[in-house]
Amino acid sequence: MSIKKIAKEAGVSTATVSRVLNNPGYKCSSEELRERIWKIARELNYMPNEAARNLKKGITDTSQKVWYLDVLMTRTGNLETDPFFSELLRVIESEIHRQGCILMHIFHQPLFSNDRKCRTENIDKVIAQMEPDGDIRSDGLIIIGKCNDNVLKKLSAKYKSIVSVNRNSTNYLVDEVICDGKRIAALAVEYLIGLGHRKIGYVGDCHNESRYKGYQDTLFHYGIDMDISYVIEAEHTEAEGYAVMERLIQRGDAPTAIYCANDMIAIGMLKCLNKYKNRYYVPSIISSDDIEEAQYTKPMLTSVRLPKEEMGKFALYMLVDRLSGGHKGIVRTELEGKLMIRESCTLVENANRMEYYI
Incomplete structure (x- = not known):
């Protein structure tokens, strides 16, 4: 043929x-x-x-x-x-x-x-x-x-x-x-720690998910207590990421940085931030996979490329x-x-800056 x-x-x-x-x-x-x-x-x-x-x-x-x-x-x-x-x-x-x-x-x-x-x-x-x-x-x-x-x-x-x-x-x-997945998560979380973040959240599957285990292990390795309220179980979809960010914007105490189990969750979160432009809560966001769309988000998504x-x-x-x-x-x-470093993460002292969302 x-x-x-x-x-x-x-x-x-x-x-x-x-x-x-x-x-x-x-x-x-x-x-x-x-x-x-x-x-x-x-x-x-x-x-x-x-x-x-x-x-x-x-x-x-x-x-x-x-x-x-x-x-x-x-x-x-x-x-x-x-x-x-x-x-x-x-x-x-x-x-x-x-x-x-x-x-x-x-x-x-x-x-x-x-x-x-x-x-x-x-x-x-x-x-x-x-x-x-x-x-x-x-x-x-x-x-x-x-x-x-x-x-x-x-x-x-x-x-x-x-x-x-x-x-x-x-x-x-x-x-x-x-x-x-554990090593992938470690690369992401270590990068956030290097930027000074200690209040680091996780969004994604928590059941038999190696990336969640990698997130836990990396925090433990660096002597950082894991706040269970910063762990949000979610499906690996854009819609879930958007919904999670809507809830985080309304919280009083929220993580300064978030590790998302995949890019789709992170992309949903970025779209939510772009819509609400909340000047009081703008976390650093990092994820895994580095799909093609990651480099075209606003801001461009920092992700671990597979x-x-x-x-x-x-x-x-x-x-x-x-x-x-x-x-x-x-x-x-x-x-x-x-690790593909782009624009979605910043030093902890520069948190809540909106320049990429305006």
Whole structure:
């Protein structure tokens, strides 16, 4: 199946299709168009040129075998809710095609990230619904996001190879590429402490969330008491961040700095501050992930960048290596985050300054 066919189905030029499929950093005119191109490519079983040439030559060597792969998204059923996972998926899709593999299915199953629900739901039935309709059975699976241990074990019986790409470890149940959430949180909180802040809050998931644990551990390491009233459990969405900031503005005693578990929470908080322009409460705000939107907020958001490109490339390398008869034991690859300092944090003595919000 050629790029011309995909372009015709999508109603765009072949150049646009080529850029979308081969360059994860390419800024398409809209996310909807990007997703439509990828959807058509999957439906038409688009095969990169290198893989197609190998099939025509009858090459069966495992090092050049065409692998059929699935992707499982467990964090959210809506890619717009958390753009980090959308950006990571974009990298992985492009890398799958670059490696000469074929992406068969993208599954969205947030249930698998919820340990409590996994104990009460019929997991076997949900997994059975992931069975393909056709004759081709996928060889490997990339899991993006946290996944219940029991689900991992069941999926391991279904696929020849699985790689988990996440912020938290799977306890060596499958190969994994992680950017340790505790270290990410430590980078953020240490930066706030370096600016003189001692009243540091946390907004995000508090249940089995490594970033929350990293926040706690870092405060303890520096001898700073954690005020539980500064810890606000919230979903990782822009709307939640906005609502939390509305409540904080009305409080008498509030943290001078806030670490948000992801960028979407922080972006919601910044939008709230921009709307109310409250001169009496303007906290420093820092977060994690560094999605594309972070550098376009007002003020520009300080965030810890996760290396999405490297995470995607390592995941594909590990998956294909095991499928090709390479490594046998469980392998964990840990990557480091990078602090991206912008405008949303200030020295504690400069707190409540509104220049970026006016």
